[in-house]
Amino acid sequence: MPTSRARRCSQTATSSTPKSNSSRNTDRRSGNASGHIRSPVTSSRNEVHLVTALPPTSLERRLGPLDASAIVISNVIGVGIFTTPGVVAAMLPSTGAMLAVWGFGGALAFAGALAYAELAAWRPQAGGEYVYLRESFGRLAAFLTGWTSFVAGFSGAIAAGAMAVAVYVDRFVPGAGDTQVIAGWKIGPLAIAVSPRALVAIATIVVLALVQARGVRPGRLLQNSLTSVTVAALTAFVIAGLIVARSPQAAVVASDPTPPTAWLIALVPVMFSYTGWNAAVYVAEEVRNPTRNVPLALALGTASVVALYLALNTLYLRVVPREELAGAIGVGEIAASRLFGSAAAAMFAGLAVVIILSSLSAWTLAGPRIYFAMARDGVFLSAAARVHPLYRTPAGAILAQTLWSAILVLSGTFEQLLTYTGFSVILFSALAVLSLFFVRMRGKDTDTFRAWGYPWAPAIFCAVSFAIVVNTIVNAPGPAFAGLGVIAAGLPVYAWTRFRNGGSGT
Numbered sequence: 152m153p154t155s156r157a158r159r160c161s162q163t164a165t166s167s168t169p170k171s172n173s174s175r176n177t178d179r180r181s182g183n184a185s186g187h188i189r190s191p192v193t194s195s196r197n198e199v200h201l202v203t204a205l206p207p208t209s210l211e212r213r214l215g216p217l218d219a220s221a222i223v224i225s226n227v228i229g230v231g232i233f234t235t236p237g238v239v240a241a242m243l244p245s246t247g248a249m250l251a252v253w254g255f256g257g258a259l260a261f262a263g264a265l266a267y268a269e270l271a272a273w274r275p276q277a278g279g280e281y282v283y284l285r286e287s288f289g290r291l292a293a294f295l296t297g298w299t300s301f302v303a304g305f306s307g308a309i310a311a312g313a314m315a316v317a318v319y320v321d322r323f324v325p326g327a328g329d330t331q332v333i334a335g336w337k338i339g340p341l342a343i344a345v346s347p348r349a350l351v352a353i354a355t356i357v358v359l360a361l362v363q364a365r366g367v368r369p370g371r372l373l374q375n376s377l378t379s380v381t382v383a384a385l386t387a388f389v390i391a392g393l394i395v396a397r398s399p400q401a402a403v404v405a406s407d408p409t410p411p412t413a414w415l416i417a418l419v420p421v422m423f424s425y426t427g428w429n430a431a432v433y434v435a436e437e438v439r440n441p442t443r444n445v446p447l448a449l450a451l452g453t454a455s456v457v458a459l460y461l462a463l464n465t466l467y468l469r470v471v472p473r474e475e476l477a478g479a480i481g482v483g484e485i486a487a488s489r490l491f492g493s494a495a496a497a498m499f500a501g502l503a504v505v506i507i508l509s510s511l512s513a514w515t516l517a518g519p520r521i522y523f524a525m526a527r528d529g530v531f532l533s534a535a536a537r538v539h540p541l542y543r544t545p546a547g548a549i550l551a552q553t554l555w556s557a558i559l560v561l562s563g564t565f566e567q568l569l570t571y572t573g574f575s576v577i578l579f580s581a582l583a584v585l586s587l588f589f590v591r592m593r594g595k596d597t598d599t600f601r602a603w604g605y606p607w608a609p610a611i612f613c614a615v616s617f618a619i620v621v622n623t624i625v626n627a628p629g630p631a632f633a634g635l636g637v638i639a640a641g642l643p644v645y646a647w648t649r650f651r652n653g654g655s656g657t
Contacts, residue, residue: 223452226427233483257457268446278524298641305518519548
């Protein structure tokens with residue numbers, strides 16, 4: 152779930168029946184979550200035949216490893232990389248410590264990605280941690296992670312990101328970010344306010360949803376294009392910046408010992424900046440040869456982001472003194488202004504729009520796969536399990552996410568939801584990684600891919616993640632308990648869906 156990055160910008164009628172273990176093993180070997188056997192596609196005529204022959208709640212495998220890695224990169228990279236370094240610099244006494252904590256955070260993200268890779272190879276299905284928690288901790292725990300993703304994680308992030316797009320577009324189209332209310336009314340506890348900024352945000356959400364619902368191919372082309380522009384622009388910024396910057400402003404060697412508590416505190420915003428490294432698992436059901444390509448996409452995408460983040464932080468420290476960097480909000484814009492002059496402001500506004508659109512597209516693609524998996528299990532709105540008969544996308548789930556995101560934009564409640572539930576991103580990721588230990592202990596077949604560094608790497612990831620969650624609850628108990636309340640609000644919804652389906656569910 153992309154909750155925290157978005158906060159810094161301010162995401163068939165028939166349910167599936169239980170399958171036997173033998174059928175699940177067959178599905179896993181064939182790389183098909185639905186159980187149907189597919190012949191290789193050799194022509195467009197055969198492809199059309201396969202589309203019409205697929206069961207009503209199945210998705211098509213059309214994504215390659217580069218497509219899936221683009222989803223990872225776009226889920227992680229946000230405008231937070233231009234702001235978070237200033238927060239981290241204020242927490243640590245030296246430039247060396249600052250780079251080290253970004254490196255350690257990247258190593259943790261990579262360890263988590265490898266654990267997810269093994270889980271995805273074991274269960275190459277849509278839904279990500281929803282699937283892994285369902286298999287290890289039961290349907291209720293799985294439902295709560297999916298519920299949080301829908302209510303706040305993806306939908307709230309999409310609302311916040313779309314509003315941020317309107318703010319940046321306002322620099323080029325005056326009035327696009329205007330907050331003047333032109334219409335308003337109340338629906339129960341929600342105060343709906345229509346403004347030009349809200350209309351631009353909703354238009355952005357709807358257009359991206361239409362593209363992703365139109366089919367995997369147009370969605371993939373849009374995602375790959377936006378990701379390529381983002382990575383190319385940031386890489387060019389780093390290279391040009393290092394060439395222009397003749398001498399570093401400060402040495403990158405730590406001069407004073409850094410207290411262990413300072414490391415843990417500084418690691419919190421760093422880990423939030425890396426959230427999204429697991430995004431490829433949400434679309435595992437649509438990746439070709441998933442037992443190979445999903446792990447490859449997770450590793451490639453995460454490693455690319457870590458390298459880019461370290462390069463950007465190195466550039467910041469080379470251009471801006473650490474003392475000035477500490478506490479600064481627009482670190483990227485400050486560095487660009489020092490390097491390229493006054494033109495940097497417009498350049499960064501344009502780059503920010505592309506980066507946010509890239510993230511929005513990825514969230515619009517990934518999030519609905521969770522609700523689709525939930526609905527297919529009978530624990531979410533049955534309409535969310537519907538697959539478009541022609542485009543083979545989870546159109547019902549995309550529509551549900553789009554409508555809820557639009558409501559969050561109009562009501563302005565996304566900021567509170569994201570603030571309250573931010574820690575849940577790390578919590579549920581840690582639980583998913585923890586489930587790998589249960590899978591191994593139960594002797595489940597995960598021979599398709601084995602996480603490197605097991606058991607130490609996933610154990611360290613879980614320990615640090617749980618420490619961050621506890622630290623968040625202790626230091627901000629009010630928002631944390633409000634977030635737990637949002638999560639707990641899913642309990643009656645879960646009970647209702649179970650009752651409606653007669654207690655059934657996969």
